[in-house]
Amino acid sequence: GAVVSQHPSRVICKSGTSVKIECRSLDFQATTMFWYRQFPKQSLMLMATSNEGSKATYEQGVEKDKFLINHASLTLSTLTVTSAHPEDSSFYICSAGLAGGAREQFFGPGTRLTVL
Amino acid sequence: KQEVTQIPAALSVPEGENLVLNCSFTDSAIYNLQWFRQDPGKGLTSLLLIQSSQREQTSGRLNASLDKSSGRSTLYIAASQPGDSATYLCAVRSAGGSTLGRLYFGRGTQLTVWP
Numbered sequence: 001g002a003v004v005s006q007h008p009s010r011v012i013c014k015s016g017t018s019v020k021i022e023c024r025s026l027d028f029q030a031t032t033m034f035w036y037r038q039f040p041k042q043s044l045m046l047m048a049t050s051n052e053g054s055k056a057t058y059e060q061g062v063e064k065d066k067f068l069i070n071h072a073s074l075t076l077s078t079l080t081v082t083s084a085h086p087e088d089s090s091f092y093i094c095s096a097g098l099a100g101g102a103r104e105q106f107f108g109p110g111t112r113l114t115v116l
Numbered sequence: 117k118q119e120v121t122q123i124p125a126a127l128s129v130p131e132g133e134n135l136v137l138n139c140s141f142t143d144s145a146i147y148n149l150q151w152f153r154q155d156p157g158k159g160l161t162s163l164l165l166i167q168s169s170q171r172e173q174t175s176g177r178l179n180a181s182l183d184k185s186s187g188r189s190t191l192y193i194a195a196s197q198p199g200d201s202a203t204y205l206c207a208v209r210s211a212g213g214s215t216l217g218r219l220y221f222g223r224g225t226q227l228t229v230w231p
Contacts, residue, residue, distance in 0.1 A: 006159075034219075043120075043221040044205070093159055097217070104150075105219060109159035
């Protein structure tokens with residue numbers, strides 16, 4: 001089956017620093033990648049959708065200048081949390097899908113971000 | 117806007133019981149519905165995917181049904197085991213307009229099966 005990896009799996013950083021999270025599709029080419037955020041005991045909330053080679057589409061309420069998304073290739077998307085603050089501490093999960101928005105997405109294992 | 121609700125929020129049962137987890141959604145314009153399992157601090161594992169034209173899907177001890185017109189899905193777990201303990205998430209994939217393909221998640225049902 002389709003495999004999606006994320007790196008790092010866990011990161012702890014000081015307030016004010018920037019953190020980059022990588023999402024890779026290992027055995028298929030993902031034209032679309034999605035970034036979700038999940039707070040404890042809450043549902044997954046879509047942050048943004050990115051298509052390879054174009055700018056990401058952010059959901060309402062998600063600051064595009066704070067959460068920088070780059071989808072430079074068909075197998076790699078990155079999420080950079082700039083000037084992280086404690087309220088950005090969360091579980092970030094990416095997913096990757098094939099061409100055509102209605103197709104199944106395959107999820108990565110998630111990244112636990114803790115900002116001190 | 118699509119809203120997905122899962123009931124109950126938490127469930128604790130002894131090993132061996134047959135379980136029913138419920139999911140409801142407000143907009144029937146869906147492409148498919150998917151059930152996931154999430155272990156603590158981990159990502160999502162896809163369990164079953166039901167296309168909008170289907171009524172049910174089965175995998176081992178799991179059976180998921182879909183009634184699109186009434187906006188409901190149920191996940192049946194037969195002969196539960198301690199290893200089934202996890203959070204179960206329901207998600208619907210939108211079939212409509214600008215939200216085509218977008219997944220909407222419920223908050224999940226946290227299941228504990230004790231020996």
